[in-house]
Amino acid sequence: MKKLGIVRIGVYSLVALALAGALRFTPRLPDTDAKAADVMITQAATPAWKLRYDTLESGESLAKLLQRDGMSDESASHALRAATEDATLDPRRIPAGMPVTMKSAAADSEPSEVTLQLAIDRVVRLTRTGDTWTGKEVRLPWTTDTIIVAGTITSNLYDAVDASAPTLPASARQQLTWTIADDVYQYRIDMSRDLQPGDSFRVAAERSVAPNGAVRIGKVVASTFTLSGKTIAAVHFNSKGSSGEYYDQDGRSMRSAFLRAPLSFRRISSVFGMREHPILGIVRAHKGTDYAAAAGTPVRAIGDGVVVRKGWSNGYGNLLEIRHRNGFHSRYGHLSRFAAGIHVGSRVTQAETIAYVGSTGLATGPHLHFEILVDGVQRDPRKILAQISGDPITKSERAAFDSVRDMLLGELGQPVNGVTKLASR
Ligand SMILES: [Zn+2]
Known part of the structure; x- marks a missing residue:
């Protein structure tokens, strides 16, 4: 006993x-x-509840899904009526692939709760009491803060952001890398070619975290990039009088007459050590810059201008040349094809897609050959384009800008250990 x-x-x-x-x-x-x-x-x-997970297939109606998962016709139609009437669900605007969760009592085949995940932060919850269904839309709030990430270049910008922000999900790190290269610095730094080991950066960026843990990187509010000892700051400032979103430490717009590169950073497939790339089949003694990218990648006009040349040109293959103001010309070679509506005499605007990467002419692999000419002479884009800066902020906004700049750059200098929250936000 x-x-x-x-x-x-x-x-x-x-x-x-x-x-x-x-x-x-x-x-x-x-x-x-x-x-x-x-x-x-x-x-x-034994759980008191059974949970069943399903996703809406492409072209499938919600009613069909509910029936497929064992709900009776009648119950499914009552539930859907509650969804549209109580929760204002628009049945025509339900995303394919929408996750649906059904919860039923262990002993009951009909669910007593159905959750439709319309978006990361938005669900419609349908609840059954007896035979009556009611619906309710629930918003799940994102939380937002501002983080600082500080890194040093060892090989390229992707690796530096990965190493400096290991706690961010990979997708957020990629988003941050692209934002730095393509949104903040695209007029000043060619992140695929200008960086050297030892260059460094500090970036303050908005971060949003979803209820399910997904992370989105929002705008960069301030950053510094130091190349060979020279720092270029970028401060986000809402100006009424000037163009552009970012201004450097001297109050000049980061937006200028020329983009630093004819391909957006996110499209370039090799961002390190490209000058001696073995597969490119570089023309001897050529005076241009080569960008490795997949065939068909859109090529952007680096500035406003007029097309003065379009067609086959020996080693260049398909070539496009644009005349800009002040004696500048830009050339784009080895193109697979030209964009629709691009002809000799066409006006193009900055960042407009003018052609697509290819491997025509003397090229053994797809890449873009890019040249800058000033008064008919080829010049190094790194030297000639980086000198061009944008317009200064208007006098009336100067004092406001200066105080925003001082505050943000001051905060950017705080000690950083991995992904660090900006103190004031
Ligand atoms: Zn080339």
């Missing part, structure tokens, strides 16, 4: 633990009290 008593204590504590959710296994129990243990454990291990 004494033995049995010990066993009972063991069973009761096991059940208590299982109910608390702390235990998920069923240890062997002595045969003597097997019956009680079975009952207890069954009771503890």
Whole structure:
């Protein structure tokens, strides 16, 4: 009898633990009290609810999904009516692939709750009481803060951001890298070619975290990039009088007459050590810059201008040349094709797609050959384009800009350890 008593204590504590959710296994129990243990454990291990997960297939109606998952026609149509009437669900605007969760009592085949995940932060919850369905839309708030990331270039910008922000998901790190290269610095730094080991950056960027843990990087509010000891700051400032979103430390717009590169950074497939790239089949003694990118990648006009040349030109293959103001010309070679509507005499605007990367002419792999000419002479884009800066902020906004700049750049200098929250936000 004494033995049995010990066993009972063991069973009761096991059940208590299982109910608390702390235990998920069923240890062997002595045969003597097997019956009680079975009952207890069954009771503890069987969930009171069944959950069923499904996703809406392309072209499938919600009613069809609900029926496929075992709901009766009548119940499904009542649930849908609640969704449209109580929760203003528009049945024509339900995303394909939408996750649907159905919750039913263990003993019941009809669900008592259906959750439609319309977006990361938006669900419609349908609840059944008896035969009556009611619907409710629930917003799940994102939380937003501002983070600082500081890194040093060892090979390229992707690797530097990865190393400096290991706690951000990979997609957020990529988004941050592209934002730095393509949004903040695209007029000043060619991130695929200008960087050297030892160059460094500090970036303050908005971060939003979804209820499911997904992370989105919003705008960069301030940053510094130091290349060979020279720092270019970028401060986000809402100006009424000037063009552009970012201004450097001297209050000049980061937007200028020329983009630093004819391909957006995110499109370039090789961002390091490209000058001696073995597969490019570089023309001897050529005076241009080569960008490796997939065939068909859109090529952008680096500035406003007029097309003065379009067609085949020996080693260049398909070539396009644009005349800009002040004696500048830009050339784009090895193109697979030209964009629609591009002809000699066409006016093009900065960043407009003018052609597509190819490997025509003397090229063994797809890449863009790019040249800058000033008064008919080829010049190094790194030297000639980086000198051009944008317009200064208007006088009336100068004081406001200066105080925003001082505050943001001051905060950007705070000690950083991995992904660090900006103190004031
Ligand atoms: Zn070339």
